[in-house]
Amino acid sequence: MAREINLVPDVKEEMIKALKLRNLILFICIAVSIASIVVTLIFGLIMGGQKLARDSKKQAIEDLSSKLNSYNELNQTLTIKNQVENIDTLSGDKRIFTRTFNLLSAIIPTGADTIRISELNINLSEEQPTLTLDAQANAGKDPYIDYNVLDSFKKSMQYMHYDYGEYVDKNDNPIPAYCMIEKGSDGAMLQENGNYYAYWTIEEEGCAPTNDSKKSDYQTENYDGKEVVKIWRTPNYNEWYKSGDNTNISLDGVIKGVPHFNSQCITYTGNDTESRNNPKWDSENSCNLIMTDSESDSGIRITESSNGRDANNELVLRFNATIYVNPEFYRFSNHHMMAIAPSNRVNVTDSFVQIQNMFSQRANDCPAGDTSCQSTVNSGGENNANQSTNGGS
Numbered sequence: 001m002a003r004e005i006n007l008v009p010d011v012k013e014e015m016i017k018a019l020k021l022r023n024l025i026l027f028i029c030i031a032v033s034i035a036s037i038v039v040t041l042i043f044g045l046i047m048g049g050q051k052l053a054r055d056s057k058k059q060a061i062e063d064l065s066s067k068l069n070s071y072n073e074l075n076q077t078l079t080i081k082n083q084v085e086n087i088d089t090l091s092g093d094k095r096i097f098t099r100t101f102n103l104l105s106a107i108i109p110t111g112a113d114t115i116r117i118s119e120l121n122i123n124l125s126e127e128q129p130t131l132t133l134d135a136q137a138n139a140g141k142d143p144y145i146d147y148n149v150l151d152s153f154k155k156s157m158q159y160m161h162y163d164y165g166e167y168v169d170k171n172d173n174p175i176p177a178y179c180m181i182e183k184g185s186d187g188a189m190l191q192e193n194g195n196y197y198a199y200w201t202i203e204e205e206g207c208a209p210t211n212d213s214k215k216s217d218y219q220t221e222n223y224d225g226k227e228v229v230k231i232w233r234t235p236n237y238n239e240w241y242k243s244g245d246n247t248n249i250s251l252d253g254v255i256k257g258v259p260h261f262n263s264q265c266i267t268y269t270g271n272d273t274e275s276r277n278n279p280k281w282d283s284e285n286s287c288n289l290i291m292t293d294s295e296s297d298s299g300i301r302i303t304e305s306s307n308g309r310d311a312n313n314e315l316v317l318r319f320n321a322t323i324y325v326n327p328e329f330y331r332f333s334n335h336h337m338m339a340i341a342p343s344n345r346v347n348v349t350d351s352f353v354q355i356q357n358m359f360s361q362r363a364n365d366c367p368a369g370d371t372s373c374q375s376t377v378n379s380g381g382e383n384n385a386n387q388s389t390n391g392g393s
Helices: 010-069 073-076 080-085 085-093 099-107 149-158 350-356
Strands: 114-123 130-138 162-163 163-169 195-200 220-223 226-234 260-263 266-271 280-285 300-310 316-325 336-339
Touching: 099 149, 114 350, 130 149, 149 300, 149 316, 226 260
Parallel strands: none
Antiparallel strands: 114 130, 130 316, 162 336, 163 260, 195 226, 220 226, 266 280, 300 316
């Protein structure tokens, strides 16, 4: 039986173990150091890359900031405060297309002499709104083709007016537009004996009188289930004026102490020379509905006219015209707009019922061999260089 004899002293064995442990620890330290260096290098690269990216973005932001700050109107266009302040300006530039119906009701004549529109183009994109129409004039009696109808239509343009403004209470405080009822259920403007009025819905939310007046200060009535105050748009001269203190209206047209309409176009004056208790009142409108241009002093240009026959085979005068409208008429910020014709005929409704009779099928030019159409002699009228006529004129 063999025997093993350990000739290494115990101390030597402990030293060998210590050396092995030292070598292991040293290896681990070297490995950890290498790993740390690698991680450090990686983080260094990442941080370096981030710094480069940050510096690049910072420079780009600084360049954009400098570019933005170079705009003179930056503060007016980017801040919330100025955006809110610009709401009125944006609303003022807005235009109301439907007022064209009001316009047509004023400029299209009624009666024996008629004008029918077969094609209508409306341009509101420019500062100067225009209406271009293909139409036909009918004198209603022999000779049906009559340039006097067209001539009268042209000349009436310079006498077209409009009116707008705001309703106020007896202390001259403005009443919001949504608190006013100006038209009845049939779409017609409210009037009595030719004088126009509106109803103030005094009980509706946001429509109550201001702090310096109260509901009991006004005489109310019931309209369509609502408690309302009647406000005259046309001054109620006889009731408002009293000689001596002038009461609610003075001879220079100043209205006070009564709810009324503050017109931006019409001024009123009274003359009490003949009667102090019943002065004679006059009104003057400074707002022209149709604008003149360089080629027409009446605000309308006739580019073509000719004899023709309508859908009923009646003789008519065909013509093309361009009408130049005052831009203030379409402006959204001008409230309670009313178109006024020379005969004081105003827009009575915005519905299709009113304007449907203004339109008809396009008339045809005189066909070859239609001697009755071609030989019709037109009485009166003026033909400018742009007019092309078939038959006499």
